[in-house]
Amino acid sequence: MANRLPILLLAVLLLSACSTDVEEYRGSTPAFQLESYFDGDLIAYGMVQDYSNKLTRRFCVEINGVWQREDGVLRGIIDEDFFFDDGEQSKRIWHLVRHTDDQGSHHYTGNAADVVGEASGRAEGSVFHWQYELLVPIKDDDGSVTEYQIKVDDWMYLMDERRLFNRSELIKFGLTVGQVTLFFEKREGVNSCAMAA
Numbered sequence: 052m053a054n055r056l057p058i059l060l061l062a063v064l065l066l067s068a069c070s071t072d073v074e075e076y077r078g079s080t081p082a083f084q085l086e087s088y089f090d091g092d093l094i095a096y097g098m099v100q101d102y103s104n105k106l107t108r109r110f111c112v113e114i115n116g117v118w119q120r121e122d123g124v125l126r127g128i129i130d131e132d133f134f135f136d137d138g139e140q141s142k143r144i145w146h147l148v149r150h151t152d153d154q155g156s157h158h159y160t161g162n163a164a165d166v167v168g169e170a171s172g173r174a175e176g177s178v179f180h181w182q183y184e185l186l187v188p189i190k191d192d193d194g195s196v197t198e199y200q201i202k203v204d205d206w207m208y209l210m211d212e213r214r215l216f217n218r219s220e221l222i223k224f225g226l227t228v229g230q231v232t233l234f235f236e237k238r239e240g241v242n243s244c245a246m247a248a
Contacts, residue, residue, distance in 0.1 A: 086118045092114070146161060
């Protein structure tokens with residue numbers, strides 16, 4: 052283990068050195084606004100990969116977003132229903148707030164039942180960067196379930212007014228332990244996860 056410690060530390064330093072800042076996407080198009088894209092009904096198709104890039108799960112998400120202004124503050128509720136390929140179903144409801152700084156730039160904060168503390172993020176150009184700590188239940192070999200607190204580094208890339216790609220790194224102790232890839236699109240008619248199954 053002692054011989055592996057310098058290698059792990061080097062990996063952490065390299066990951067930090069290669070990180071991208073959302074400001075690098077300033078001016079890219081189409082312009083992304085969280086409240087515009089996540090408004091109404093959407094559907095997403097996703098997959099989870101472990102630290103070795105092995106595919107571990109597939110899933111579909113039905114999403115509904117509603118935004119309203121209260122006392123001059125724009126607030127949103129994004130309701131997500133997850134349907135996994137092993138039959139598991141779960142729900143996450145985001146409560147979001149848009150903040151505006153003195154220069155007129157927007158950033159967002161949010162929370163959900165399985166999110167530790169507060170999520171935060173902002174958009175530049177066509178890209179949105181969102182970070183939070185998530186409680187992830189994982190089934191142990193003996194069948195019991197343990198919750199792990201995982202940092203999620205979430206990047207969304209708007210393709211056009213209907214389509215969005217999302218890539219998330221799952222991080223524990225500074226190391227990437229998994230990845231989630233999602234493709235979002237605006238729902239049309241009766242498009243649903245039941246049809247995708």
